[in-house]
Amino acid sequence: EAQVTQNPRYLITVTGKKLTVTCSQNMNHEYMSWYRQDPGLGLRQIYYSMNVEVTDKGDVPEGYKVSRKEKRNFPLILESPSPNQTSLYFCASSLFRQDTGELFFGEGSRLTVL
Amino acid sequence: AQSVAQPEDQVNVAEGNPLTVKCTYSVSGNPYLFWYVQYPNRGLQFLLKYITGDNLVKGSYGFEAEFNKSQTSFHLKKPSALVSDSALYFCAVRSNTNAGKSTFGDGTTLTVKP
Numbered sequence: 693e694a695q696v697t698q699n700p701r702y703l704i705t706v707t708g709k710k711l712t713v714t715c716s717q718n719m720n721h722e723y724m725s726w727y728r729q730d731p732g733l734g735l736r737q738i739y740y741s742m743n744v745e746v747t748d749k750g751d752v753p754e755g756y757k758v759s760r761k762e763k764r765n766f767p768l769i770l771e772s773p774s775p776n777q778t779s780l781y782f783c784a785s786s787l788f789r790q791d792t793g794e795l796f797f798g799e800g801s802r803l804t805v806l
Numbered sequence: 807a808q809s810v811a812q813p814e815d816q817v818n819v820a821e822g823n824p825l826t827v828k829c830t831y832s833v834s835g836n837p838y839l840f841w842y843v844q845y846p847n848r849g850l851q852f853l854l855k856y857i858t859g860d861n862l863v864k865g866s867y868g869f870e871a872e873f874n875k876s877q878t879s880f881h882l883k884k885p886s887a888l889v890s891d892s893a894l895y896f897c898a899v900r901s902n903t904n905a906g907k908s909t910f911g912d913g914t915t916l917t918v919k920p
Binding site for chain 2: 696725727732733736740742751784788795796797799800
């Protein structure tokens, strides 16, 4: 089954404790991206990757890091989480062609930073 | 900078009536426009997209959307709403000048009453 898998789905942590949210897709997609969803703010793009070893900042990259060492994986790293990073996080992927481009989303990771 | 506006936080319609969820956008270059739907505690699911060609695009579950270049709009429509259409709807834009960046609107909650 084609899917984007995120882990963990739920996490409660404390300020300053490094954490990683993993994202993996099995569709051989070139493009992957991370978003955060906050009430009333829609989805805001954190980072994206056009292909392996190619990453770029989205609209809200501060406090986050990413890496793309393999095509299928795109982990999101919070080096020193703060309470304002409490949010619902989504990973997404897509083929990167002119005639496609729709995003396939994971089920989300709800993060609480105390 | 690109942007998306969904002017209505909430749309309420009666089952069987037509529905419209509004979206306007601003982008440099040619727009790629998308609608996604989110059910409670789930990731976003793709509904339909406009890349090029016919201004009226048809998508999943009987939804359609009309691209209007002069009004920079991409409103989502359905001729006859179902209770099961109740969900959160997001409009999103990418462009040919920076296809890696995806910008989402704040979302519109659609409630269809029996």
